[in-house]
Amino acid sequence: MLDAFFRTLAGAFLLALMPLASAGPQVEAPYLLPSDSGGWSAQSLEREDDAVRVRRVPVAVGDEVTIPAVDEVPSFQVRLRAPANVAPAEIAMPSDAPLLVIADTHGEHGILVELLRNHGVVDERLGWSFGEGRVVFLGDVFDRGAHQTEILWLIYKLEAEAERTGGGVHLLLGNHEALVLRGDERYLNPKYLRTAEVLGVDAYADLYGVGSPLGQWLRTRASVLKVGDLLLLHGGVSPGTVQRGLSPEQINLAVRQVLSGEIDPDKSELHGFVMGTEGPLWYRGYFPRGAAPPEATDADVAAALRHFGVGTILVGHTIVPEVMPLYDGKVIAVQVYPKRDEATGDAVLGAVLREGGHWQRLGVDGTRTPLAQG
Numbered sequence: 432m433l434d435a436f437f438r439t440l441a442g443a444f445l446l447a448l449m450p451l452a453s454a455g456p457q458v459e460a461p462y463l464l465p466s467d468s469g470g471w472s473a474q475s476l477e478r479e480d481d482a483v484r485v486r487r488v489p490v491a492v493g494d495e496v497t498i499p500a501v502d503e504v505p506s507f508q509v510r511l512r513a514p515a516n517v518a519p520a521e522i523a524m525p526s527d528a529p530l531l532v533i534a535d536t537h538g539e540h541g542i543l544v545e546l547l548r549n550h551g552v553v554d555e556r557l558g559w560s561f562g563e564g565r566v567v568f569l570g571d572v573f574d575r576g577a578h579q580t581e582i583l584w585l586i587y588k589l590e591a592e593a594e595r596t597g598g599g600v601h602l603l604l605g606n607h608e609a610l611v612l613r614g615d616e617r618y619l620n621p622k623y624l625r626t627a628e629v630l631g632v633d634a635y636a637d638l639y640g641v642g643s644p645l646g647q648w649l650r651t652r653a654s655v656l657k658v659g660d661l662l663l664l665h666g667g668v669s670p671g672t673v674q675r676g677l678s679p680e681q682i683n684l685a686v687r688q689v690l691s692g693e694i695d696p697d698k699s700e701l702h703g704f705v706m707g708t709e710g711p712l713w714y715r716g717y718f719p720r721g722a723a724p725p726e727a728t729d730a731d732v733a734a735a736l737r738h739f740g741v742g743t744i745l746v747g748h749t750i751v752p753e754v755m756p757l758y759d760g761k762v763i764a765v766q767v768y769p770k771r772d773e774a775t776g777d778a779v780l781g782a783v784l785r786e787g788g789h790w791q792r793l794g795v796d797g798t799r800t801p802l803a804q805g
């Protein structure tokens with residue numbers, strides 16, 4: 432009884448001390464700006480009380496950068512790699528390996544890490560522990576939340592670690608990657624406008640230029656990915672995409688050409704279409720809203736499946752209350768908006784797993800529920 436009282440008292444003291452213990456500079460994840468020497472200057476903001484200062488460290492390919500801890504998420508090291516190759520539009524995977532698909536994370540680093548840990552994708556120190564499993568991110572890492580940079584570094588790191596165990600991590604591009612990389616700052620967490628200002632760049636997008644590791648890597652990612660009999664993409668496949676006969680390779684190339692500044696979508700009908708509301712990054716036709724675009728019919732979905740030679744399409748982008756099959760299971764909508772209940776601490780994030788031929792929706796807490804198909 433008394434023992435329990437003292438434990439409670441000690442707990443209360445620890446709680447009271449915690450803010451003191453964790454006080455000290457809050458460091459942001461670094462941005463790598465090309466330097467004259469051929470490498471980069473890794474620049475991080477340090478905030479302490481009201482003061483903000485910039486830490487600059489010269490780095491090069493092969494060096495490690497430290498991504499600082501955020502709340503409960505520990506810091507981690509990322510080794511810088513040579514420029515990324517263009518990501519494939521189609522991958523094969525062993526039929527018995529698990530495939531985990533995560534929708535738009537929008538800067539919610541803590542929630543993402545909780546989900547990855549609770550489903551055995553990463554260990555306590557954020558090391559890849561999913562073996563030959565594959566993880567596909569359906570885009571929209573950027574915007575709204577306050578820790579998009581940490582998430583991008585984590586995905587970049589896991590991509591290399593997964594490859595070493597015969598697994599894979601695949602980041603697909605969403606409309607918010609296109610927005611931010613092309614200089615649209617409307618949906619950025621306000622903290623990032625301040626980051627750009629303090630680092631002395633004209634625009635936030637300059638921190639993700641083609642000469643930075645993450646900027647170069649992002650501009651080589653796929654927008655549409657075929658995995659066996661599945662098609663994965665951010666928005667969806669509109670009838671216009673099928674009518675144009677666009678292949679995954681053609682779509683991915685068009686997006687890359689726009690994001691690298693090679694082609695202006697206002698001056699090319701094809702690129703304008705691919706980057707527009709009927710394009711794969713923006714399309715919302717699977718979700719009737721009484722407004723444009725018209726709702727995709729069963730025939731539209733069947734035509735899309737035939738065109739891409741797949742049985743199921745997985746999409747993020749449009750918010751659903753829980754991961755759900757649409758069109759008799761021919762489409763799976765994955766985007767549950769990531770958020771944490773302030774009172775209970777419980778979090779949600781859209782994620783689904785295919786293992787042994789069965790689909791399960793995933794809880795951030797590690798729970799798995801069979802997804803009724805059709």
Ligand SMILES: [Mn+2]
Binds near residue numbers: 535606607665747
């Ligand atoms: Mn989106």
